[in-house]
Amino acid sequence: MTLYAPTCLVNAALRAVQSREISLIPENEGARVVVSRSFADFTPQATFDIKKCDLHRLEEGPPVKAELTREQGLQYYRTMQTVRRMELKADQLYKQKIIRGFCHLYDGQEACAAGIEAAINPSDHLITAYRAHGYTYTRGVSVKEILAELTGRRGGVAKGKGGSMHMYAPHFYGGNGIVGAQVPLGAGIALACQYQGNNQVCVTLYGDGAANQGQLFESYNMAALWKLPCIFICENNKYGMGTSVERAAASTDYYKRGDFIPGLRVDGMDVLCVREAAQFAADHCRAGKGPIIMELQTYRYHGHSMSDPGVSYRTREEIQEVRSKSDPISMLKERMLSHNMASVEEFKEIDIEIRKQVEDATQFATSDPEPPLEELCNHIFSNNPLLEVRGTNPWSKLKSVS
């Protein structure tokens, strides 16, 4: 036995004891203490190859390798899994007729929301269309408030008056029902950022269906003319409601449709790819080079909305194939497992926590009372003193406070 061996052993033992992995035990019950391999066993950081982006009017694009730390990986996983579970819960509640009206679900596209949020700052701005639950979450609204808004209760993020398509948060401008209408708004927000000189960017999202709206091209022109720090992002999930992109667009190279605006085509199912591209785009805008377009190639598992089964214009095999080969959450998980960045138990733990979180949120969303009738007409105008609004007949007067 050599002289240094006991010291080594002691040191190793000490290290193992110090850095013994203890999972974050939530305050509520129902969580098990994870007994797993020690912290030191996991790889803290790894580099992954990611798909190269197609470029338009750009000499070079985002890097083809992405670094991921263990913490980041777990955080992206948690974010995407929360969005996934929340959307599936919304599906369930809709079928139980607890959520009514229109509901457009985001499952399958989680990597877009998670990747973009990872690349921008909370002080940057984001605006999207009606498939907005994922972005509402990544921009800081709790699952509880999102589900309560879907069920139309007073605890909802828009006080129960907005519903699925109208959720907002600081620096998150919704949630917009009319297709394409949010894009000129996004350009305007970017103008405000430029005017105020605060080095912030505005991420303006739209879909492949909206890409054929005239107001987008008006926005591209203004953004390019005035070099606005606007990142236009087309979430191309291949179908505009029931119309496939080939049948709607003369050019399906959505990243090139800005013509004079540089563009990137990005694999939207890979959170690292999205993150690197969004980082690249944000740097581009912050450097004062003007707007940039990103096309995220992604896929939605559900139909356009809850009233669309989603299988009359595409085959079940196609959906199944994407689920098995390109699911964003599975991809991240496999990457981390194969590089020994986390354990299967850890992921299971996170899943259990998220399930509980979503269950609690559902409980709140189904038990919270609806907004009171007195609030029905509030916030029509900004008015002081209060405004009287006629109800459905000449004798019913409602008050509007704002």
Added chain:
Amino acid sequence: MAAAARLFLRGANSKLSIAPGSLGTTLLKLSPNCSSRTKTQRRHAAHFTFQPDPVPSQYGPTQKMNLFQSITSALDNTLASDPTAVIFGEDVAFGGVFRCTVGLRDKYGKDRVFNTPLCEQGIVGFGIGVAVAGATAIAEIQFADYIFPAFDQIVNEAAKYRYRSGNMFDCGNLTIRAPWGCVGHGSLYHSQSPEAFFAHCPGLKVVIPRSPIQAKGLLLSCIADKNPCIFFEPKILYRAAVEQVPEDPYTIPLSQAEVLQEGSDVTLVAWGTQIHVLKEVASMAQEKLGVSCEVIDLQTILPWDIETVCKSVVKTGRLLISHEAPVTGGFASEISSTVQVRLKWPVSHPPHSHVFTLCTDDVNCWCIH
């Protein structure tokens, strides 16, 4: 609907001298949620019962059809008889989101029934061009709520083409169809009734049917009419309204209001879904209050049949207009002010001049539904 009944109570009081006490219980039963009691856990959706018209005998054999099937039948007749007719819009090829164009593409070919991309301004502008060049253009806007990007094309281009070209050109061959009105779960962007915006624009015709028989006849009239027409289809009636509709083409004249029920005490005017509400109100008023109502379906909003409405109000002395759109600037205000001007009533206390408008308030038409 219950609010309308309260109105009759007041009107009935002045004319029929019925003691309020005896009708007090009736009033309570009919009273809507005007009270401040919160009943927010229950849905407050107003109800209506579709009241079908009697089977028409003058147009040939009939078939049981609902509203969207009657529209399909009208479009089928048009594509068969007019070789220049084309139908286009978002998702019309597979049949449309409300199934109004089912089977037409298979029957008439993909060059006559085709999809457009998602661009309302483009759809209408394109439609104007098709119409000006001589073909019959039938454009579909997927929901009336989405018609606003096309507002400029409709108001500035379509409506004024004939006038500004000194009658050399016109887009009379253009008909725009759009699902209209509240449906119960549509909220802000699937429930709107924008007829008042277009009523403000000379050069256009705006038509709203109440039922399948009316829809087919009026739509065929719009298509035949040599002016650009906007045809709003009450979406809540697409499946709910079933009638025996003639299979052969037939037209119902535009700008002619129809008196559905004669009466002597009050004139009720409405269009679209509200007609069925008012018919129910009329029978409730007759039964419970002994009030005789004359129910008029305006059908064409622009240009509207002023004579029929005025003639009726001269007879009854009272006018009640009901629509889903917001109160302020709604078409009821146009009707009521025109009637008052025409009949030369002084502003203060003319005899028997109770003109009321019952409309959803400016917020409720989005929020409640």
